[in-house]
Amino acid sequence: MNNSVKTALIIGGGMAGMEAASKIGSAGYNAILLEKEDHLGGIMKQLYGSFPRWDNPQELVGQKVKIVEENPNVTVKINTTVKSVQKKDESFLVELSSNEQVEIDAVVLATGFGFFDTSEYGEYGHGSFDNVYTALEFEGKLKEMESWDKKDLPQVVAFFKCVGSRDRSKGYPYCSKICCMFTAKEAGLMKDINPDAKCFVFYMDYRAAGKEYEEFVRSVIEDKHVRYVRGRPAKVLPENGKLMIRAEDTLMGVPVEVAADMIVLANAMIPSEATKELAQLFGAKTDQYGFIDYIPGHPTQTGDRVFFAGGCGFPVESLGAQYQGAAAAADVIALLNQD
Amino acid sequence: MLNTEDFYHVWRIDQTSSLLREEIKEYCHTNIEMCLECGKCSGGCSNAHIFDITPRKIIQLIKIGEEAKLLKMDALWSCVACQLCVDRCPSSINIPRIMDYLREKAYKQNIPSTRPNVELFHELMLGNIKKFGRVPEALLSVEFNIKSKQYTKDAEMGMKMFFKGKLNPIPARVKDIQMVRRMFRNIPAQREG
Numbered sequence A: 001m002n003n004s005v006k007t008a009l010i011i012g013g014g015m016a017g018m019e020a021a022s023k024i025g026s027a028g029y030n031a032i033l034l035e036k037e038d039h040l041g042g043i044m045k046q047l048y049g050s051f052p053r054w055d056n057p058q059e060l061v062g063q064k065v066k067i068v069e070e071n072p073n074v075t076v077k078i079n080t081t082v083k084s085v086q087k088k089d090e091s092f093l094v095e096l097s098s099n100e101q102v103e104i105d106a107v108v109l110a111t112g113f114g115f116f117d118t119s120e121y122g123e124y125g126h127g128s129f130d131n132v133y134t135a136l137e138f139e140g141k142l143k144e145m146e147s148w149d150k151k152d153l154p155q156v157v158a159f160f161k162c163v164g165s166r167d168r169s170k171g172y173p174y175c176s177k178i179c180c181m182f183t184a185k186e187a188g189l190m191k192d193i194n195p196d197a198k199c200f201v202f203y204m205d206y207r208a209a210g211k212e213y214e215e216f217v218r219s220v221i222e223d224k225h226v227r228y229v230r231g232r233p234a235k236v237l238p239e240n241g242k243l244m245i246r247a248e249d250t251l252m253g254v255p256v257e258v259a260a261d262m263i264v265l266a267n268a269m270i271p272s273e274a275t276k277e278l279a280q281l282f283g284a285k286t287d288q289y290g291f292i293d294y295i296p297g298h299p300t301q302t303g304d305r306v307f308f309a310g311g312c313g314f315p316v317e318s319l320g321a322q323y324q325g326a327a328a329a330a331d332v333i334a335l336l337n338q339d
Numbered sequence B: 001m002l003n004t005e006d007f008y009h010v011w012r013i014d015q016t017s018s019l020l021r022e023e024i025k026e027y028c029h030t031n032i033e034m035c036l037e038c039g040k041c042s043g044g045c046s047n048a049h050i051f052d053i054t055p056r057k058i059i060q061l062i063k064i065g066e067e068a069k070l071l072k073m074d075a076l077w078s079c080v081a082c083q084l085c086v087d088r089c090p091s092s093i094n095i096p097r098i099m100d101y102l103r104e105k106a107y108k109q110n111i112p113s114t115r116p117n118v119e120l121f122h123e124l125m126l127g128n129i130k131k132f133g134r135v136p137e138a139l140l141s142v143e144f145n146i147k148s149k150q151y152t153k154d155a156e157m158g159m160k161m162f163f164k165g166k167l168n169p170i171p172a173r174v175k176d177i178q179m180v181r182r183m184f185r186n187i188p189a190q191r192e193g
Helices: A016-024 A043-044 A057-070 A133-145 A179-193 A215-221 A273-282 A318-338 B019-028 B041-042 B053-063 B068-071 B084-088 B095-108 B117-130 B136-145 B155-163 B177-186
Strands: A007-011 A030-034 A074-077 A083-086 A092-096 A100-103 A106-109 A113-115 A132-134 A157-162 A197-202 A227-230 A235-239 A242-249 A253-258 A262-267 A269-271 A301-303 A306-308
Touching: A007 A016, A007 A100, A016 A043, A016 A057, A016 A074, A016 A106, A016 A318, A043 A057, A057 A074, A083 A273, A092 A318, A100 A301, A106 A273, A106 A318, A113 A133, A113 A273, A132 A133, A133 A179, A133 A262, A157 A242, A157 A253, A179 A215, A179 A262, A227 A242, A227 A269, A242 A262, A306 A318, B019 B053, B019 B068, B019 B095, B041 B084, B041 B117, B053 B068, B053 B095, B068 B095, B084 B095, B095 B155, B117 B177, B136 B155
Parallel strands: A007 A030, A007 A106, A030 A074, A106 A306, A132 A262, A157 A197, A157 A262, A197 A227
Antiparallel strands: A083 A092, A092 A100, A113 A269, A235 A242, A242 A253, A301 A306
16 A cells, blocks of 8 residues: 555445456555455355356456455455544545544445345245245355255245335335346256256346346246246245245236245345445435435435445446446546546 | 136146147247247237137247147137238247147047137138149138038129129139149048148
């Protein structure tokens, strides 16, 4: 770290934060990257597969971590959070959980998103029935399944989309944007691990707005033979050791049932607690849900010398998080250049 | 004909594919997994207003594997194979070919058509093709109207057409009728046709 140049603080070591830190570092400014866990990588690090190109997420994270760690201007602080913030004229005095105090000239919030608490959806039985998992839990399960005996693998796996998303009654009327894609990915990966498994995806519509996304979902349906059933499941009941799912096939207008061995819930993405706290500490603008909001005309800026990137603004896929990280870095660099 | 009662039950979906779907893939060269469920087929269908099951729903029933329902539906016999559905389908799903396949299947299984005299017309028409290599309209309509006991049905129109020289009472034959007969011999013996 060079004491004569300006410093930016990046909070959150996921794809967005790492991208922002490495770019700010490459521009010659000091970048301090805070991560509350003991490793970099965020959500991406917990994933088994990626869309739309089936790349190995561990490799993608590994490449990014290497870039960050090799950058002499980036200081990574793991197991570290922000304790308090004091605003000075054109800088912030930030006290870290390590009791260290740093003076910074700009901050990038990249704290990622949190997940909707599935206990609000008691009808799906997450937490009370065995073999009901959230999408993120299922990514870990997929990893485990690699080493399972074929006879132990689930034969029928059902995926529920919009668990919490697009639900006004629970306070989340928005679409979480990426569940359609990762659900297709997880169903496809399940078929790769056990080609004999039957995968059903319950959906209201699939939203595949992105480069190669529509083709990705179609390939999961047409080449991997995942069956999409249109309708939002109404309830899950255990029956003879299986999980009986009741829904309407809204394309036929008839009630349908599916007996599944395993159910995967694509629960909504919501603002994380850390995002809400930090927004308050740094005086960042937030929207009605608690996601970081932008200043009109400045898509990466949310306050005076406060920028943001990635899932803390709204759910975003890894590539989008990197775009946003790079964009926030550009804004930080431009600001520090003017000082 | 399908009744409302045919839909009064919970439909169990336990397969991601169905035997019928595989047959259709093989014989109709159409993959119904490509269906986008957009309903453009039903929207453009020239007869959808008199269909008990519209084209989009027919594809859905194939997905679920409800063969029994498909073979007794009325739409099978009110479809006029105008090809608008396949023409407009963004995935080029050949619904008329599927309808043909289902009709043949119903016919072979002796499932009665829901519209009158369909089998009679089918048999007479194929019989004529076998005999002459083409369809002589005058002969076919006389034969059909007598056998279906509709003696005066087309009489007036037929006379007008005859006097204008639009209807030839003597059936024409194709040049190489032996070729047509060979074609019929090569088709494995089934219930007429």
